[in-house]
Amino acid sequence: MAVKPYIDYSKCIKCGTCVNVCPMQVFIMKDKPEVAHPEKCVQCKACEVSCPTQAIKVK
Numbered sequence: 001m002a003v004k005p006y007i008d009y010s011k012c013i014k015c016g017t018c019v020n021v022c023p024m025q026v027f028i029m030k031d032k033p034e035v036a037h038p039e040k041c042v043q044c045k046a047c048e049v050s051c052p053t054q055a056i057k058v059k
Helices: 017-021 046-050
Strands: 005-007 027-029 033-035 056-058
Touching: 005 033, 017 027, 017 046, 046 056
Parallel strands: none
Antiparallel strands: 005 056, 027 033
8 A cells, every 4th residue: 555645634734844844745835735746755754743733644
């Protein structure tokens, strides 16, 4: 099963931290961050650890 980041938009404050910390450019920012390239995720969990509201889970 593929592992990818999931964003809980009820917690997301649209700060863009996930976009900035992801070394693989998995996320893009539109009006909110989106998982644009889940296939590039290497499970480093930088997004999950850096999210100030814990809105991202890599699973």
